[in-house]
Amino acid sequence: MTNLTRHRLVLAGLIAVLLVFGVNVGSSGITLLDLRAESTQAEFAAVILFEIRLPRLFLAALVGAALGLAGAAIQGLLRNPLAEPGILGVSSGGAAAAVIALYFGFAAWHSFALPVFAMFGSGLALFVILWIAGIKAPVTSIILAGIAVTSFCGGVIALALSFAANPFAFQEISYWLLGSFVGRDLQHIYMLLPGFIMGASLLLYSRHYLLSLTLGENVAASMGFSHRRQRLVVLIGLALTTGSAVAVTGIIGFVGLIVPHIVRPFVRNRPDYLLVSSALAGSCLVLLLDLLVQVLPTGPELQVGSLAALLGGPFFLFLLMKNIVRGDIWR
Amino acid sequence: MALKLEQVSFAYRADEPVLRDISSLIHAGKLTAIIGENGSGKSTLMNLIAGISKPTAGRIVRPSSDFASIGYLGQNEQPSWALSATDLVAIGLLSQRNVDQNQAHQRVTQVLEQVDCAHLAQRSIAQISAGELQRLQLARALVAEQAVILADEPTAALDLRHQGSIMRLLREQADNGKVVVVVLHDLQLVQTWCDDVVVLKAGRVHQQGRVDEILNADLVRQVFGVSDF
Known part of the structure; x- marks a missing residue:
């Protein structure tokens, strides 16, 4: 068994453990053992376990996979370990579009309206960033373009919030934005799956391109990769995965930044191997975060997005400082 | 077998041609140098031969039209990720179906030996x-055993x-x-290692031929404006 297979099996095992553990954790105190109780209580337990907790766990695992995968792909495309859908405004683009869909009631048309809006918003944000900065731009320009897009999307969201029809709408939108799995059910998994599957397929299809990009654009082109076509594929893949994840959970930042960074040593820094491994590790991380917010004694449950930001913010600063000290990022 | 350039021109903008009417026959079995001032179009010409960009006029006849037939070594560009030596070399096989x-492992091992880097195989x-x-x-660039090898300033910084x-x-x-x-x-x-030379000046072929016949002080003065060759 190669090292690659081994660490992926470990990650998959970890996901399984977290799922089994997670299904036993919740405010009602019901565990798998209650299934063996007398009939009415067992039925009640089954509803809690399989219709409330399990969908939430699966959703956390899928969203984590989407974020980890998107982070790995965007870092490969931009050839930079500081890139992340959240930092670059791809998530806010999705969120702003989703808020528009919620605000104007488009989301009520069909259950897929929200994810479609979010995917479109993410794609548009990504397109604008790459259009402003150019794909060959130094990472500083790309991050600055990302900041511009993020603030604009923030403005759109704030506008929607300040015109919210009533306090409940305001609360609903702002809670949703914080990134959370509370109250998510099977319906949300169905909303996420199509975008996730298509996006992940496109990103995995691009693995050889991302690998060849390691040696620069000319070398990649000399091997027959068409930049225009391949970038479009990655771009659509990123928009589909990030957008559909944002649509069901709001913004969970930093997962796409942290996960590839942790995984990279296990895949010999290969941007192609990084994709699947980051997806698996992203699942683990988000499952873990979602379990943490449930077991932490914080009174009202913390939002996963807030916890991710609390942990991710300092981590990003640490990365930034390490890279500035090493001096190899600010080309 | 040879590589043929037929009146190749290239321009990023229509009114500013970078290369004009380049015609050349580059023979197999010969080491051919391209020389010229900075900005004379050397790298642009290499990119055209490598298929990285397309000529705006004229054509390039390669031994095979497939990308798999070209090994390209670009100007010193730092790889963006710290791969292992083996993984880096194996990237050259991505264009091969x-x-x-x-086979890939075997080829990589062979070519690492060929360039005296077998001891680095597992090194980052x-x-x-x-x-x-x-x-x-x-x-x-060599691992896929292509018929055409292109190297753009491979010795810079060494x-x-x-x-x-x-x-x-x-x-x-x-x-x-x-x-x-x-x-x-x-x-x-060029003098020590190459057989043929193509001399570019302002996007045109100034002169081409055998190194021992055309590379002399006169040519250097005409092309580079210096007299101490």
């Missing part, structure tokens, strides 16, 4: 010297010994019957 893992490229990295990059080792490897490729084209600034290297 029908290469299974065993973050821990090797610029000269070694350039040899690995060359190995990556010390004398490593310059020599890169040139020797390119020489070997030419001697094995391949089309080998190399952009060089160091005319001593």
Whole structure:
């Protein structure tokens, strides 16, 4: 068994453990053992376990996979370990579009309206960033373009919030934005799956391109990769995965930044191997975060997005400082 | 077998041609140098031959139209991730279809030996010297055994010994019957290692032919405006 297979099996095992553990954790105190109780209580337990907790766990695992995968792909495309859908405004683009869909009631048309809006918003944000900065731009320009897009999307969201029809709408939108799995059910998994599957397929299809990009654009082109076509594929893949994840959970930042960074040593820094491994590790991380917010004694449950930001913010600063000290990022 | 350039022109903007009417016959089995001032169009010409950009006029006839037929070593560009030496070289096989893992492993091992880097196989490229990295990059360009090898300033930023080792490897490729084209600034290297030379000036072929026949003080004065060759 190669090292690659081994660490992926470990990650998959970890996901399984977290799922089994997670299904036993919740405010009602019901565990798998209650299934063996007398009939009415067992039925009640089954509803809690399989219709409330399990969908939430699966959703956390899928969203984590989407974020980890998107982070790995965007870092490969931009050839930079500081890139992340959240930092670059791809998530806010999705969120702003989703808020528009919620605000104007488009989301009520069909259950897929929200994810479609979010995917479109993410794609548009990504397109604008790459259009402003150019794909060959130094990472500083790309991050600055990302900041511009993020603030604009923030403005759109704030506008929607300040015109919210009533306090409940305001609360609903702002809670949703914080990134959370509370109250998510099977319906949300169905909303996420199509975008996730298509996006992940496109990103995995691009693995050889991302690998060849390691040696620069000319070398990649000399091997027959068409930049225009391949970038479009990655771009659509990123928009589909990030957008559909944002649509069901709001913004969970930093997962796409942290996960590839942790995984990279296990895949010999290969941007192609990084994709699947980051997806698996992203699942683990988000499952873990979602379990943490449930077991932490914080009174009202913390939002996963807030916890991710609390942990991710300092981590990003640490990365930034390490890279500035090493001096190899600010080309 | 040869590489043929037929009245090749290239322009990023219509009113500013970078290359004009380049015609040349580059023979297999010869080491061919492209020389010229900065901005004379050397790298642009290499990019056209490598298929990285397309000529705006004229055509390039390669031994095979497939990308898989070209090994391209670009100007010193730092890889963005610290891959292992083996993984870096194996990237050269991405353009090849029908290469299974065993064959790939075998080819990579072979070519690492060929460039004297077998001892680096498992090493991360973050821990090797610029000269070694350039040899690995060359190995990556050679690993698929293409008929055409292109190297754009492969010796830039290398010390004398490593310059020599890169040139020797390119020489070997030419001697094995391949089309080998190399952009060089160091005319001593051209004189020592190359058979033919294409001299570019302001996007046109100023002169071309055998190194021992045309590369002399006169030419250097005309092309580079210096008199101490």
